[in-house]
Each structure stands twice: as structure tokens, then as C-alpha cells.
Amino acid sequence: MITYHHVVNGKVKDATTFGMKLSEYGDNSIKTGNGFKSVIVAYLCPADDIKRYKLPNYTCLSLDVSAEKAFIVEGTYLDMDNQKALGDSLIRASEYILGTYRKPIVLITTTVFSEKIKVLGKYMDIPMIVDDSEELYLKSSLTDLENADSRYFEKALSGYFLVSADARKIGEKNGFIEYLLNGRKYIVRKTGK
Numbered sequence: 605m606i607t608y609h610h611v612v613n614g615k616v617k618d619a620t621t622f623g624m625k626l627s628e629y630g631d632n633s634i635k636t637g638n639g640f641k642s643v644i645v646a647y648l649c650p651a652d653d654i655k656r657y658k659l660p661n662y663t664c665l666s667l668d669v670s671a672e673k674a675f676i677v678e679g680t681y682l683d684m685d686n687q688k689a690l691g692d693s694l695i696r697a698s699e700y701i702l703g704t705y706r707k708p709i710v711l712i713t714t715t716v717f718s719e720k721i722k723v724l725g726k727y728m729d730i731p732m733i734v735d736d737s738e739e740l741y742l743k744s745s746l747t748d749l750e751n752a753d754s755r756y757f758e759k760a761l762s763g764y765f766l767v768s769a770d771a772r773k774i775g776e777k778n779g780f781i782e783y784l785l786n787g788r789k790y791i792v793r794k795t796g797k
Contacts, residue, residue, distance in 0.1 A: 605671045605697060607646035607710045608664055608724065610656035616663045616723060623718040624667070634675060634694060634711050643675075643711035650724060652679075652707065652737050664724040671698040673714040679707030703744030708737050755795070762795045 609629075611619055619629075630642035646667055647653050656662040674697035681690035697710060750756045765771040765783045774789070775782040783790045 605669060605674065605710075607648060607667045607669055607674070607712065608650045608653070609644065609646040609667055610650075610653050610659075610662040610664050613661055613663050616665070619665060619718070620721050620723065621718055623721065624716040626713070626715045629716075632711070634677075634713075635691065641713050643713055644716065646674075646710040646712055647737070648702075648708050648710060649735060649737050651735070652709075666722045666724050667712070667716050668720040668722075669710075669712050669714070669716060672696070673712065675711045675713070676700045676705065676708050677711065678705040679709040680705070682709075683707075703740045706738055706741040758793050759795050761790070762792045765790065765792060 609624075624644060626642050626644060629644045632645055633640045633642050635641075644667075646669075650664045651657050653664075657664070675694050676697050677690055677695075678693035681687070681693060693705065694711075700708065753759070762781075765773075765781075765785070768785065771783045771785045771790075773781060774784050776794070779794045781792050781794055783792065
């Protein structure tokens with residue numbers, strides 16, 4: 605599986621020449637059935653590592669790792685500071701379905717050999733699996749909801765107007781609500797509570 609990891613520019617040559625040793629690049633650990641394992645943190649899309657993605661002193665490396673030697677967790681739980689949910693979200697990379705997690709983080713449990721590392725952009729023959737994991741998650745979730753509920757669009761439109769600060773309710777009658785947004789009128793069926 606192809607994953608992405610950003611390194612300081614000064615370490616690019618070492619990584620592509622000698623590989624990425626788990627003892628050197630492992631910056632976190634996870635609890636598996638065999639105890640704690642050191643891991644290299646990577647992403648399914650270069651832009652998912654938003655902290656380093658646009659920094660000029662970092663270079664994105666493409667790492668080709670075995671899905672059997674990696675796990676994936678839902679990174680949103682880090683933002684929420686929910687360690688229990690983070691641990692519960694841990695699954696083998698081989699079992700992960702794209703679009704399942706909003707911010708998937710790949711945890712590589714092995715050293716990555718130099719022949720499995722490429723500088724992103726240099727080898728254009730390897731396409732990225734996704735451009736933006738969060739966008740894929742949102743679209744996937746919306747598609748699931750749309751397929752499961754015949755009134756989805758009505759509820760989505762009603763919910764949008766309910767939370768939009770720019771929408772103004774201008775009338776309500778016989779189970780319909782009329783809104784004004786950006787000079788255009790919208791009529792929405794009342795969805796209930």
C-alpha cells in the first residue's frame with residue numbers, strides 16, 4: 605500500500621538511500637495483542653498531514669509498505685482528545701475501506717527499506733489513492749445517508765437552512781417553510797423535530 609510521510613529536507617537523502625529505520629523514525633507506539641509496538645506515522649494522502657504539507661523545509665516521501673505491517677486509526681479522535689475511541693478505532697490496514705475514517709492515520713510497524721521510498725512528484729507513474737481523505741469521508745458518508753433515507757435531500761436542505769446564519773425564514777404554512785438566502789427563495793418541507 606502507498607502511504608505518505610513528510611521528513612525534514614535534510615533527511616531526504618538518508619531516507620531514500622538507507623531507508624527509514626523504525627528505531628529512528630518511529631515517533632509513537634500502539635498497543636496490539638503482543639504489547640506495545642513502535643510505529644512510523646504516515647498518511648493515505650500527502651495533504652492529510654496538514655501541519656507539514658505546505659512547509660518548505662519538509663519533503664513528502666511516498667512509502668510502499670505491506671498492508672499486513674500497518675494499522676489505521678481515526679485521527680479525529682486525537683483532535684477530540686479521546687484516547688479510548690482512538691484505541692478502539694485501530695484496525696489492520698488490510699481491513700480498512702477507503703472513506704471509512706475522516707482523518708485516517710497509517711501506523712507502520714516495520715522499517716521501510718530504501719527501495720520502497722520515493723520522493724513525491726519525482727515518480728509520476730504512481731498515482732495517489734486519494735487526494736483528500738476528509739473529502740472522501742464526507743462524500744462517502746453523504747452517499748450512505750442518501751441511499752438509506754428517501755427523504756435525505758429534504759432533511760439536508762432543511763438542516764442547512766436551520767444552521768445557516770445567512771438564511772432568513774420569511775414564511776411558514778401548511779407544512780412548508782420559505783427561506784431567503786443570497787436573494788433567492790427556497791421552499792422546504794417541514795421535517796419535524
